[in-house]
Amino acid sequence: MDILKVAIVGGGTAGWLAANHLGLVGVDNKQLSITLIESPDIPTVGVGEGTVPAIRQSLKKFGISEAEFITRCDATFKQSIKFVNWLDKDSHGDNNFYHHLFDMPPVMGKELTQKWLANKYRAYAENVSPQHAVCEAYKAPKNISDVEYSGSLGYAYHLNAAKFADLLAENAKTRFGVNHLKANVEQVILGNEGEIKSLVTDSHGCLDFDFYIDCSGFASLLIDKALKVPFNNKAEQLFVDKAVVVQVPTLADEKIPPFTISTAHQAGWIWDIALSTRRGVGFVYSSQYMDDETAVKKLDTYLNGQLSAHQFRTIPMTVGYRARSWEKNCVALGLAQGFLEPLEATSILLTDFAAGFLASRFPRSTQQLTSMSSRFNQVMEYAWERVVDFIKLHYCLSDRTDSQFWIDNRDPATMSDELKQRLALWQKFVPNREDFFSKFEVFDLENYLYVLYGMHFSTQETTEMNAELTELENYQKRLIQVTKQLVDNLPEQRPLLEKIKMYGLQTV
Structure with missing residues (x-):
């Protein structure tokens, strides 16, 4: 039987990302009909406000203007992502930090x-x-003169998740003809x-489709409640x-950091994401090592005693993923597929x-x-297992001893x-491309390099160099020059964003 009618159950970022990706398929398959069914009673979770550079390619494919x-x-x-206090304060200083950059190390990265x-x-x-x-x-x-989705350096975005959806x-709906039902x-x-076979809705009766995509969030209406696919819990790792979580207004002239701030604490970490008018802040912790009352107090301390002035809420997080994301004629995406702490914008x-x-x-x-x-x-x-490894890497490399x-x-x-084998290998050899043999590693060599050596991982020193020493020295001199030029010539965030909103960006 041909698959001609597709239902996406759930909206939000996951549902509408799926709708756009499938809508591109529908451009070449005029018989394909896509319907997104969204509950009018369930608000967007709105936790995932950070992205990685790959989102630029998707937005460009969808035909969405960057401006x-x-x-x-x-x-x-x-x-x-600026990681603060992920290392011992006595050994590395209070407010020690490192950057996991989005600009990839050069061809001479190994040298x-x-x-x-x-x-x-x-x-x-x-x-x-x-x-x-x-x-x-x-x-x-x-700069404002750069064309859409390109720049001097690699980048992603912080965003308002509800407005993004x-x-x-x-x-x-307008570009790909996706049908939208509120039910x-x-x-x-x-x-x-x-x-x-079909879905029974409160306002549109019984609806039949050929294929179903579960984007119903933590409720997992299709993949869990209907199809009973088990969940791989990763709480032991x-x-x-x-x-x-809380949202804090910012001043109109306040500088906007061009990075997520991730500050470690005794039983987890804090995300701090700056948009143009507010900050999204989340105090992430383990209930096994810290109670709810202590967590709220510590977040209040982080916000200089201002937490009570804002509405905040506590979100439980079941960490893991479905044993099978695709079951029969149903695929789960987004939170219905799985969830890991948002340390590296994984959602x-x-x-x-x-x-x-x-x-x-x-x-x-x-x-x-x-x-x-x-x-x-x-x-x-x-993909999920390797992402779990990458998140775990941040914790197992830390030399903090201030809590169990x-x-x-x-x-x-x-x-x-796999993680233990890689760490053992990297104690002797600098990581290289061959250590990441699958194209389905969503975090690759460069990501690991920044985290490993940002956290002072120890690799046996080697004198073997594939490049001539003079060539390497010349490259480093150029790097110093390029750095100065970029720092001198690139604008701060807020003035650039205001110009983009006023004048737009050049299209290709």
């Missing part, structure tokens, strides 16, 4: 890393990229072989399971990755479901075999 996106979603540029290991005379990121200095100078990654919805799904009817990243991968291999008939679902599940399991939370995170029993 419009920035204006409508209160977006700011994000060039890095620069080897030279840095020999003396470590400054921060690793500062040694390989001009973006470290640009971030510390609070400069943007581009609205923009994606408008684009999917609550009251019942899921299964067919003779356990597949989803990643301990944090709660977050206290939108994995949703965008999975939706794009599904769209690139979308089944044309039910005869293709078995083989395609098997491949999809294999890829997604690998950090000590327990270094226990090898809480790490995957």
Whole structure:
């Protein structure tokens, strides 16, 4: 049977990202009909307000103007995650920090890393990229004269998640003809072989489709409640399971950091994301090591005693992912597929990755479901497991001893075999491209380099160099010159954003 009618259950960022990715498929398949069913009673969770650079490619593919996106979603540029106090204060100083930059180390990255290991005379990121200095100078990654979705340095965005979902919805409906129904799904009817046959809604009756995408968030109406796909809980590896979240207004002339601030505390960490008019702040912690009352008090301290002046809420987090993201004629995306703490903006990243991968291999008939679902599940399991490893890396490398939370995170029993093998290898050799053999590693070599050596991971020094020493020295001299030019010539965030809203950006 041909697959011609697709239902996406749930809106928000996940649902409308899926609608746009599938809408692109529908451009070449005029028979494909896509309907997004969104509950009018369930608000957007709105936690994921950080992205990674890959989102630029998706927005460009969808045909969304970067200037419009920035204006409508209160977006700011994000060039890095600045990790503060993830190392012991006595050994590395109070407010010690490192940058996980979005600008990739150069072709001489290995040689620069080897030279840095020999003396470590400054921060690793500062040694390989001009973006470290640009971030510390609070400069943007581009100028008003740069074309859309390009700049002098790699970047992503901070954004208002609710406004982002609205923009994606408008684009999917107007550009790709996605149907939009406001309704609550009251019942899921299964067919003779356990597949989803139809949905019973409160305002549109019984609706039949050929294929279903579950974007219903933590409720997981289809993949969990109807199809009973089990959940792979990762609490034994990643301990944090709660977050206290709040939004704090900012002053109109306040400088906007071009990075997410991630500040570690005794039992977790705090995210601090600056938009043009407010900051989104979340105190992430493990209830096994800290009670709710203490968490609220510590967030209040972080906000200089101002927490009571704002509305805040506590969000429970079940960390893990579905054993099978694709079951029968249903694929789960977004929070319905899984959730990890938002340390590296993993929520939108994995949703965008999975939706794009599904769209690139979308089944044309039910005869293709078995083989395609098997491949999809294999890829997604690998992707999720490697993301778990990357998040765990931040904890197990820390030398903090001020609480049992950090000590327990270094226990090898809480790490995957793959992560333990990689760390053992990297004690002897600088990581290289061949260590990341799959293209489905959503965090790759460069990401690991910034975190490993930002946290002072020890790799055996080597004198072997693939590049001539003079060539390396010349490159470093050019790096110093480029850094100064960028710091001097790039604008600060707020003035640039105001110009973009007024004049727009050049299109290609």
